[in-house]
Amino acid sequence: RGSEVDFGAQKQFSEQRGGLRFGSSNPLSGDSNGSNSCHAHNHDRTTLLSYNHHHHHHHHHNDLTDSTQTCPKVPTDPIEWPAGFSKPWTHTPFCTRIPGTSESSANGTTPLSKENSSFCVYTSATYRSGRGISVVTKPSIANEIAKLPAFNRKSSNLLGNQPPPYEIKYVVGKGMGVIANRTIFRGERLFAHSVIAIYHNEAFLTKRSREHGLRAKLMERGIEQLPQDARERFYAMIGQPGTENQVVGKLNVNTFGEEFGGEEHSMVVPETARMNHDCRPNAMYYFDRISLVHYTQASRTINAGEEITITYIDPLQSLEERQAAIERSWGFSCTCSLCTSPPTITGASDGRIATINRLVDLIRGAKTRAVDKDGLKPEQEVGMVDTLVSLYEQERLYAHIADAYVYAAKAYKRAGRAWEALRWAYKAEEAALVYDGPRHGAVRRMENLIEELHEELGLEVEGSVETGTSTS
Numbered sequence: 001r002g003s004e005v006d007f008g009a010q011k012q013f014s015e016q017r018g019g020l021r022f023g024s025s026n027p028l029s030g031d032s033n034g035s036n037s038c039h040a041h042n043h044d045r046t047t048l049l050s051y052n053h054h055h056h057h058h059h060h061h062n063d064l065t066d067s068t069q070t071c072p073k074v075p076t077d078p079i080e081w082p083a084g085f086s087k088p089w090t091h092t093p094f095c096t097r098i099p100g101t102s103e104s105s106a107n108g109t110t111p112l113s114k115e116n117s118s119f120c121v122y123t124s125a126t127y128r129s130g131r132g133i134s135v136v137t138k139p140s141i142a143n144e145i146a147k148l149p150a151f152n153r154k155s156s157n158l159l160g161n162q163p164p165p166y167e168i169k170y171v172v173g174k175g176m177g178v179i180a181n182r183t184i185f186r187g188e189r190l191f192a193h194s195v196i197a198i199y200h201n202e203a204f205l206t207k208r209s210r211e212h213g214l215r216a217k218l219m220e221r222g223i224e225q226l227p228q229d230a231r232e233r234f235y236a237m238i239g240q241p242g243t244e245n246q247v248v249g250k251l252n253v254n255t256f257g258e259e260f261g262g263e264e265h266s267m268v269v270p271e272t273a274r275m276n277h278d279c280r281p282n283a284m285y286y287f288d289r290i291s292l293v294h295y296t297q298a299s300r301t302i303n304a305g306e307e308i309t310i311t312y313i314d315p316l317q318s319l320e321e322r323q324a325a326i327e328r329s330w331g332f333s334c335t336c337s338l339c340t341s342p343p344t345i346t347g348a349s350d351g352r353i354a355t356i357n358r359l360v361d362l363i364r365g366a367k368t369r370a371v372d373k374d375g376l377k378p379e380q381e382v383g384m385v386d387t388l389v390s391l392y393e394q395e396r397l398y399a400h401i402a403d404a405y406v407y408a409a410k411a412y413k414r415a416g417r418a419w420e421a422l423r424w425a426y427k428a429e430e431a432a433l434v435y436d437g438p439r440h441g442a443v444r445r446m447e448n449l450i451e452e453l454h455e456e457l458g459l460e461v462e463g464s465v466e467t468g469t470s471t472s
Ligand SMILES: C[S@@+](CC[C@H](N)C(=O)[O-])C[C@H]1O[C@@H](n2cnc3c(N)ncnc32)[C@H](O)[C@@H]1O
Pocket: 173, 174, 175, 176, 177, 237, 238, 253, 254, 255, 273, 274, 275, 276, 277, 278, 330, 332, 333, 334, 335, 336
């Protein structure tokens, strides 16, 4: 466990869930909330649509676009290379400069120095037996990424040699999609692929900038330096209509969001990016930041012929909010089964979603109160978690229900109802494995809870550690 690297923000099990894990943003296109005056000067939207998927996050002002504007300058990062920069990268890093110092050399490559580097392209063409990886980010973050155990792993075949349980096919109104070719059961692995590119969200280019040319080159170079197979997979991904730069257009609609060094990045996993969106999906993904591998599992039984889908957004939003989020970030209008249900059905669903959010607030609120005099009584909380689980089921949120099971296990334990707590803890552990993967803290917490409950209930087999080898 000593080797566990985590330089990103800790993800909470329940609350940071949702939309922001899929999709890319283009922060340089301007913050759509218009909350700061810097962006008032910025009319450089690259695209017709605002693909600012991480709109609720606070972005650093980015004045890489225009040094004359009155916004504060982005501070330069402490840069640790060139010391050891060549490892694990197989290409010389290619960097942009911050404004005011951008009299770059003819080929656009800047000397390696603390003062003038901002974003660089790092590529390892030998990464994972030649699958390759490009990272476009700040030097300090690239250094952290380079230290990951992922760079010592050889294997690029993470799925074994079984034929995939799906085919990539044309789906009316959606472009390509992933269609099951046999029955798939909950928990079955569907995709497991090493990311081929990671882009800092602030590295996205902007139109009016005098840095535009260099920035476009930076974005494109990330892909051009990849080995041929990865490059072809990148260009095979769907584009974004109306986006001038092909690479940026593909990044805008195909990437998964993840934090590195506490800052938002967009990751490319071309195989997994074939899955279309559904507000009530039958598959769920997680990203393992130690190995830089992205995993997808079935979250319920999927029948042969059925499309395999994931959700691009936080599914615990009303119909209106979901459709707005999809429209804003991807530019299509959602026609999933829930979104196209009659108003009586969608209205009932919106009501359940509001109740789910309210219950979670109440349960969490009770927990954070130091002395819960006016907090929830244990039996009240038990009633709430029963309702919560039921609402998730009614909403067909088969993967996200992990959160509800965790609340249920804790509530029953608190109420002194150990057997029921154990039942929920097992369900929570199973769901968290599908939802978050084995490395996630939720899985470990549920394992610990199960162990505690076993003790409380006298379930542990006496001397089980010693007699573990003698089987009948
Ligand atoms: C990550 S890609 C998914 C694969 C894509 N259909 C393809 O052909 O490669 C995202 C894009 O697929 C399309 N898409 C995804 N889900 C959709 C849906 N539910 N309805 C319509 N189009 C969808 C949109 O064009 C979106 O920008």
